[in-house]
Amino acid sequence: MTARKIGLVGLGKIARDQHLPALAANPDLELVAVAGHGASLDGVDGFASLSAMLAARPDLDAITLCTPPGVRHALAAEALAAGKPVMLEKPPGATLGEVELLARQAESAGLTLFASWHSRHAPGVAPAREWLAGREIHRVQIVWKEDVRVWHPGQEWIFEPAGMGVFDPGINALSIVTAILPRPFFLRDALLQVPANRQAPIAAQLRFMDTAGAPVEADLDFLQTGPQTWDIYVETDAGRLTLTKGGSELTIAGESVPVGPAGEYPALYARFAELLDSGASDVDPAPLRHVADACLLGRREAVASFHFP
Incomplete structure (x- = not known):
């Protein structure tokens, strides 16, 4: 099966330390684009914004969001509106209300939404x-x-x-x-x-x-x-x-x-690949609710x- 093309938004410390190695190790997923302020990676298309990335790479199969939570809702909503499944770094949003709205949007569009909790893996x-x-x-x-x-x-x-x-x-x-x-x-x-x-x-x-x-x-x-x-x-x-x-x-x-051996982020991306294959979503707001x-x-x-x- 051809690897799914992934666009990643937010190339900060957690993305470089965890997401990039996990994506590189997953044969079912291929990182082809990154976006955000100063986002640049050898061999991968770089864009100043998610909007620019979506416009230039309509072939993207899914989006991973690694930005701070305060801006995540608008980006996730934009990606879902463009027909792209979305994986959210933890926490899935700044508020419970916006996470609920994203879940409804994804369900209505028939798209995968994955609110990831890496420590569960x-x-x-x-x-x-x-x-x-x-x-x-x-x-x-x-x-x-x-x-x-x-x-x-x-x-x-x-x-x-x-x-x-x-x-x-x-x-x-x-x-x-x-x-x-x-x-x-x-x-x-x-x-x-x-x-x-x-x-x-x-x-x-x-x-x-x-x-x-x-x-x-x-x-x-x-x-x-x-x-x-x-x-x-x-x-x-x-x-x-x-x-x-x-x-x-x-x-x-x-x-x-x-x-087993440690490997939280590889397990996250394995789970994301499973969800993409099945078209299902995984959105558990319980940890955010306690906060x-x-x-x-x-x-x-x-x-x-x-x-x-």
């Missing part, structure tokens, strides 16, 4: 979900701490409205927990710590409860130095399940469980100003 996530399906959950603890200066160097937009602040990495944890727990959960309390010179939180403590009363707690920090922490602990009637290193390592009742609830319900505490080095 970490190798320990699927076996964790399978094991937890038959367990009674007593307590869940999320500890997700990383250094914004390392992962988003100089990216001021991440602390602007729609930038999400610490929820940019924190939503990865929420995407895993919403995938592995057998019961849904909802927010009861939140504390959002916002730098005096910023609009989005740099740390957050979230307290959820599942529908059977089990607590689900999250401690998020965007100023972690040294080793980064991406861990989830689930206390059950059969012992503790632990997902560490972002879901790449799994331990159950003190025993390490063999899992929205935190912003709606959470108490805000002003903390020291933050400046990039």
Whole structure:
């Protein structure tokens, strides 16, 4: 089968670090065009905007959007209006409302829309979900701490409205927990710590409860130095399940469980290729809904100003 032609919009750090290698490794997909401010890549057509790319490359089979979430809705709507299936980097949008509109637009047009959550494809996530399906959950603890200066160097937009602040990495944890727990959960309390010179939180403590009363707690920090922490602990009637290193390592009742090799973004593009073949969509807003609830319900505490080095 001929590889599907992909156009990618937004050639920033995440696109270069993750999307480009994953696309290059997928025989079913071929990156033929990139678009965005200063977007340029050897051997690939470059355009200043999505509009220019769509006009010059009507042969594109699908579009991947790697822009910041604040501008993603307009671009996705434009691509869908042009008849192109769309893959959205996480989070799928700045608001739940716009994600819902995109899902309706894609369904009406009969086009694939893929709201991707890369952390759900970490190798320990699927076996964790399978094991937890038959367990009674007593307590869940999320500890997700990383250094914004390392992962988003100089990216001021991440602390602007729609930038999400610490929820940019924190939503990865929420995407895993919403995938592995057998019961849904909802927010009861939140504390959002916002730098005096910023609009989005740099740390957050979230307290959820599942529908059977089990607590689900999250401690998020965007100023972690040294080793980064991406861990989830689930206390059950059969012992503790632990997902560490972002879901790449799994331990159950003190025993390490063999899992497959890491490859979140290759798995994302394999999933996108499957969706394109079937014409189906995959749009789960649950992780974004939890972030929205935190912003709606959470108490805000002003903390020291933050400046990039």
